[in-house]
Amino acid sequence: MPELPEVETVRRGLAPVMEGxxxxxxxxxxxxxxxxxxxxxxxxxxxxxxxxxxxxxxxxLIDLEDGTVLxxxxxxxxxxxxxxAVPGRFHxxxxxxxxxxxxxxxxxxxxxxxxxxxxDPRRFGFxxxxxxxxRDLYAALRxxxxxxxxxxxxxxxxxxxxxxxxxxxxxxxxxxxxIAGLGNIYVCEALWRSHLSPERxxxxxxxxxxxxxxxxxxxTEAIRDVIAEAIAAGGSSxxxxxxxxGSLGYFQHSFSVYDREGETCRTPGCGATVARIVQAGRSTFxxxxxxx
Numbered sequence: 001m002p003e004l005p006e007v008e009t010v011r012r013g014l015a016p017v018m019e020g021x022x023x024x025x026x027x028x029x030x031x032x033x034x035x036x037x038x039x040x041x042x043x044x045x046x047x048x049x050x051x052x053x054x055x056x057x058x059x060x061l062i063d064l065e066d067g068t069v070l071x072x073x074x075x076x077x078x079x080x081x082x083x084x085a086v087p088g089r090f091h092x093x094x095x096x097x098x099x100x101x102x103x104x105x106x107x108x109x110x111x112x113x114x115x116x117x118x119x120d121p122r123r124f125g126f127x128x129x130x131x132x133x134x135r136d137l138y139a140a141l142r143x144x145x146x147x148x149x150x151x152x153x154x155x156x157x158x159x160x161x162x163x164x165x166x167x168x169x170x171x172x173x174x175x176x177x178x179i180a181g182l183g184n185i186y187v188c189e190a191l192w193r194s195h196l197s198p199e200r201x202x203x204x205x206x207x208x209x210x211x212x213x214x215x216x217x218x219x220t221e222a223i224r225d226v227i228a229e230a231i232a233a234g235g236s237s238x239x240x241x242x243x244x245x246g247s248l249g250y251f252q253h254s255f256s257v258y259d260r261e262g263e264t265c266r267t268p269g270c271g272a273t274v275a276r277i278v279q280a281g282r283s284t285f286x287x288x289x290x291x292x
Contacts, residue, residue, distance in 0.1 A: 184258075
């Protein structure tokens with residue numbers, strides 16, 4: 001599933017074409033994705049200008065001039081692709097089977113017409129509409145924690161969330177109410193960088209007085225670093241994920257533990273092998289020797 005760095009990469013790829021463009025027509029090639037499309041969705045957005053593209057956690061937010069917001073989630077296999085005729089911009093060949101092009105934005109941009117296509121073979125993604133003034137009430141967004149890239153995520157905040165928690169550290173970090181958008185791949189990588197076991201209790205990183213221990217300071221910095229590096233690399237291209245221009249992300253070449261079961265740990269001087277366990281139905285990759 002695309003995680004925060006992948007969605008942020010998609011947002012950055014779409015923004016130059018979509019921001020400031022008018023939606024001439026929203027073409028829906030089926031009645032639903034994971035959920036049915038809102039009633040009369042095409043009619044509700046036709047003729048409206050896109051003010052900005054944002055992101056909250058793993059959700060792409062398309063802000064329209066009247067305050068309406070289109071919210072999109074990529075699910076397991078969703079991707080956006082740009083097709084236009086502007087010289088020098090996004091001239092990659094089609095990278096997806098067109099029978100899975102379920103949504104097409106027909107746009108009028110300052111440079112001319114363009115199409116942005118949403119392709120989703122498994123149809124686990126969705127496209128929904130938030131009415132003006134209701135963003136804070138939208139179920140998928142209202143309870144999310146701070147972004148891992150924002151200033152509000154620090155060790156003091158995490159200490160407050162981890163205090164008294166017997167929950168395994170990895171599970172605590174995957175809780176979207178604790179940190180928004182942090183997913184399986186990047187939690188594994190951040191824990192490895194911090195030399196912390198994914199099975200360790202979250203509360204062990206907090207002092208009896210509720211202050212963050214040094215280990216929690218290190219973990220917080222590792223989370224920030226791994227997300228920033230993944231965004232800079234265009235995300236991790238695993239299975240279906242591609243960027244908006246059809247190119248691939250490259251952070252998977254920097255994985256230290258994720259999907260490296262049986263390979264040598266990259267911690268200098270460690271020499272142990274990467275192990276895989278299952279936590280809450282998800283694969284966890286870590287080094288039992290240097291992550292304690």
